[in-house]
Amino acid sequence: MTRILNDLDQELRALAESWGADFWGVADLALAREAIMEQGGAAIAAFPRAISVGIGLLDPIVDQLPRRAERAVAMSYRHHGYNLVNQRLDHLASRLSGALQRAGYQAMPVAASQTVDEERLLSAFSHKMAAHLAGLGWIGKSCMLITPEVGPRVRWATVLTDAPLQATGGPMDPRCGTCQECVDICPPRAFTGQSFRIGEPREVRFAAHKCHAYFDEMEKATGLPVCGLCLYVCPKGRKE
Secondary structure, three states, X not given: OHHHHHHHHHHHHHHHHXXXXXXXXXXXXXXXXXXXXXXXXXXXXXXXEEEEEEEEOOHHHHOOHHHOOOHHHHHHHHHHHHHHHHHHHHHHHHHHHXXXXXXXXXXXXXXXXXXXXXXXXXXXXXXXXXXXXXXXXXXXXXXXXXXXXXXXXXEEEEEEEOOOOOOOOOOOOOOOOOOOHHHHHOOOOOEOOOOXXXXXXXXXXXXXXXXXXXXXXXHHHHOOOOOOHHHHHOOOOOOO
C-alpha cells in the first residue's frame, strides 16, 4: 500500500508540473484544524490533506508596479499577474481533483481567488496556510506566503483531499526578521507589522477592510484597481 501511495504522490506531482505548476507541496492539515473550521466550516475541515500548487509571477510584470497609476501598467498586471494566472491555477486544481477521484479518493478544488464571506472578506480556505503547512514558505508581515525562492511572487491554489498522501514538510519559521518594507509601503496602512502565529486572528496582522476600502476608492477613481506594492517591495523576491 505504501508503494502504491508513493506512486500516487509522484504521479500527481508529475502531472502538476506538466500542467504548469512551479511549486508543489502536500500539507497535513491537523495542526490548523480549528482555524480551518472557523474559516470554512465542517465540510472543509473534514479533509485531512491539502495539495498546494503555485505559479510564479513574471518579474517584469511585478517590477513595474510602482508605476501602476499608468493604465498600461495596471492592465498588464491585472491580466498577466492576476487574472490569467488565477485561471491557470483553477484549471490545474480541477484537473488534479479529477485525477484523485479517478484514483478512488475524494477531492475538492479551492478557487485561486474567490471571496465567499463578504463580511469577513474570506475565502473558503486559506491557500497560504496550505502552502505554509506544506513547507513551501512562511507567512510574512504582509500576510502573504513568502517562499525562499521568489519571495511572495507566487499565486496559489489548493486541492483538499482524503488521499493519505505524504506531507512534504512542516511550517517554516518566519524569516522576515526586522524588515518592515511591506508594512511601510502599504498605502492604506493595513498591516500591523506583527509576525504570523498559527491560530491567531488575521486582524492581529492585517486590517482586511482597510485594503478592501482602498481598492474600492481606486475602482471609483480609475475603474482599474491595482496595488501589489507589498508584493513588489519584498526583498525576498526582488532581484536587485
